[in-house]
Amino acid sequence: xxxxxxxxxxxxxSASKTINRMSEGACCEEAFPxxxxxxxxxxxxxxxxxxxxxxxxxxxxxxALRDGELCACELETILxxxxxxxxxxxxxxxxxxxxxxxxxxxxxxxxxADTASLQLLDLARALSESDR
Amino acid sequence: xxxxxxxxxxxxxSASKTINRMSEGACCEEAFPxxxxxxxxxxxxxxxxxxxxxxxxxxxxxxALRDGELCACELETILxxxxxxxxxxxxxxxxxxxxxxxxxxxxxxxxxADTASLQLLDLARALSESDR
DNA sequence: AGTTCGAATCGAATATTCTCGATTCGAGGA
DNA sequence: TCCTCGAATCGAGAATATTCGATTCGAACT
Numbered sequence: 001x002x003x004x005x006x007x008x009x010x011x012x013x014s015a016s017k018t019i020n021r022m023s024e025g026a027c028c029e030e031a032f033p034x035x036x037x038x039x040x041x042x043x044x045x046x047x048x049x050x051x052x053x054x055x056x057x058x059x060x061x062x063x064a065l066r067d068g069e070l071c072a073c074e075l076e077t078i079l080x081x082x083x084x085x086x087x088x089x090x091x092x093x094x095x096x097x098x099x100x101x102x103x104x105x106x107x108x109x110x111x112x113a114d115t116a117s118l119q120l121l122d123l124a125r126a127l128s129e130s131d132r
Numbered sequence: 133x134x135x136x137x138x139x140x141x142x143x144x145x146s147a148s149k150t151i152n153r154m155s156e157g158a159c160c161e162e163a164f165p166x167x168x169x170x171x172x173x174x175x176x177x178x179x180x181x182x183x184x185x186x187x188x189x190x191x192x193x194x195x196a197l198r199d200g201e202l203c204a205c206e207l208e209t210i211l212x213x214x215x216x217x218x219x220x221x222x223x224x225x226x227x228x229x230x231x232x233x234x235x236x237x238x239x240x241x242x243x244x245a246d247t248a249s250l251q252l253l254d255l256a257r258a259l260s261e262s263d264r
Numbered sequence: 265a266g267t268t269c270g271a272a273t274c275g276a277a278t279a280t281t282c283t284c285g286a287t288t289c290g291a292g293g294a
Numbered sequence: 295t296c297c298t299c300g301a302a303t304c305g306a307g308a309a310t311a312t313t314c315g316a317t318t319c320g321a322a323c324t
Contacts, residue, residue: 038195045260046253047188054186056179063170072271084314087272097263106270106321116259120252121178127248128177131229204301216284219302238291238300
């Protein structure tokens with residue numbers, strides 16, 4: 001919609017310390033103490049993330065934000081959906097902490113909050129491709 | 133319910149080749165060609181995985197199966213929900229390829245199909261804990 | 265001030281998912 | 295064979311989520 005200056009990338013916050021911890025030692029293994037009863041709060045946390053990702057339009061939004069931020073109006077074009085629909089999905093993603101916003105004049109730019117979200121999509125894709 | 137012999141663990145299939153590929157090089161980074169337009173089939177694949185995980189009872193089932201297989205009746209006790217409810221959730225997880233079954237007499241034992249599912253939960257938990 | 269544009273939110277119709285009693289099915293016994 | 299137990303499935307009501315027109319809000323401009 002506009003060719004104004006963009007913060008192309010590098011502004012997405014790095015993955016959380018916990019996720020970095022997952023990267024040490026045997027890659028992506030034994031991130032948590034293995035045999036530990038899980039709490040309700042942790043289940044709720046996982047649930048809120050998965051609910052935020054369990055929608056086609058929201059997945060498309062995240063995929064579109066892989067290579068950098070986009071404003072809401074650009075996402076409307078990409079999704080080919082009305083403003084209120086896209087706005088609702090963006091609000092859900094923001095509430096879930098998946099995306100962050102930056103305001104510039106009357107435009108609102110969205111970006112991925114944590115690259116761990118993208119790893120999540122990659123893992124899900126690999127998982128779905130492996131069993132068919 | 134019963135103290136019959138169990139295949140305690142080691143029977144869950146190893147993560148898919150694609151996921152193993154993700155483990156090489158810089159851990160859990162650049163698993164996919166980076167700048168590549170995603171297809172509808174891939175979105176559908178991601179979506180089916182996330183939809184299967186976007187439910188509290190199903191997450192509890194998966195967490196319960198972390199340290200080995202369990203039969204349906206044991207999961208009914210753990211979830212404290214009626215047989216038909218638990219059975220429905222188990223069917224969904226099986227259809228999504230998240231769990232596999234083994235029949236022994238009149239019992240059906242469930243186990244995690246791919247450890248990548250557990251990594252998915254760990255990542256989601258870390259993500260939800262990082263932004264609060 | 266008023267106007268316009270982009271975006272957030274409201275609210276109600278629609279669509280999807282969840283729950284769970286009831287039924288069916290299959291594997292062992294008696 | 296009949297009976298029982300564990301589990302899969304059906305079906306309908308309840309709960310949740312999605313859609314999107316309409317409204318509101320804020321920033322920029324006149």
